[in-house]
Amino acid sequence: MLVDNIPDIFIPEIENSPEILVHDFRMTTDNVKSKVNLRMHMFSFLQIGKKEVHFAETSVRVDKNQSILTTKGNCLWTELLDTENSYYCKLFFFSEKVLKDFLKKHPISSKERAQENPFFIIENDNFISAFIDSLSAIGNNQLHQNESLIKVKFEEILLYLSGKYGNQFSSFLQSLIQEKNSTFRDVVERHVYSNLKVEEIAFLCNMSLSTFKRHFKEEFQASPGKWLLDQRLEKAKILMEQRDVKASEVYLEIGYNNLSNFSTAFKNKFGISPKELSCN
Structure with missing residues (x-):
């Protein structure tokens, strides 16, 4: 899976990327998943x-x-169709x-500690709908010019949004101009326990797959594939024993997309199938 540098791929004809821009994103292909290097903060108005x-x-x-406001950085981005068989959002x-120019012009203070989340969820309302309509009415070309x-x-x-969400939103804005460090x-x-592949977790760590594997072995004294498999299966076994539930009720929770694959891996590790465990 290639990495999409966004918003660069939306403005290939511009040599120097602007500091602010709007883009209409549409698609009709179901379940498009991308590795995204988001170079700017972004509103996604769905x-x-x-x-x-x-x-x-x-x-x-x-x-x-x-709608969602996301911070710049690496992420895995999936668009999903709904009953209209299409997907559309306005990206800002x-x-x-x-942002610093805005905060200088409109100083805001927050009594809350700056949020560490890489996103802020916005519940659409009449104002948001009118705002999106106003962007469409103006047109992207006029906005860019x-x-x-x-x-x-x-x-x-x-x-x-500062008025609607108060300190919660203000603290999030302040966090956008602060360095975040996740170990x-x-x-x-x-x-x-996600269903992400090893290479996708490596991407979220801002590492190549080979570098990720090397760091992983130094940190966990095991290969990432084996370690993740063991962790997921051990948790599944504990859940099935403690909750007295079937494999069909836990395999998704521990990161498997396929029940058959889970059952095979479980038996290979523990010597008995999930069904046999449930019967004990």
Whole structure:
């Protein structure tokens, strides 16, 4: 899976990327999954479909009744179709410089500690819908050609969300201009029971696969494939014994997409099938 550098792929004709821009993203192919290097912070205003995003620290899914503000950095980005058989969202990118200019012009204070989440979920309302419509009415071309206008729209949405969510949103904005450091072990352990592949976890650690494997062996004294397999199967065994549940009720929870594959791996490790364990 190649890495998409965003927003670069949306503006290939521009040599110097702008500090702020709007892009309409549409698709009709189901379940498009991408490795994304998000170079700018980004609003994703969903209108049709669903979005699922995996970050180093966590993951989140949003639908067309929500929008999401995500921080720059590596993530795994999946667009999902809904009943309309299409996907559409309006993306609004901005740099740290633009955000700092806003905070200088509109100082905000927060009594809450700056959030560490790489995203902020926004519940769409009448104002958000009207804001999205206003961007569409202006048109992307006019917005790109008039930086002052797009900055006014940027200030408008930030001021509204600051009023709507108060300290919660203010602290998140402040976190966008602060360095975040997740340790290698933290990132790995947060994704032990996800359905991510080893190379995808490596990507979230900002490492090549070979570098990731080397660091992993130094940290955990085992190969990532074997360690993740052992962790997931050990948890499955504990869940089945403690909850008295079937394999079909736990395999998704511990990161498997296929029940048959889970049952085979379980028997190879413990010498008995999940069904036999349930009968004991």
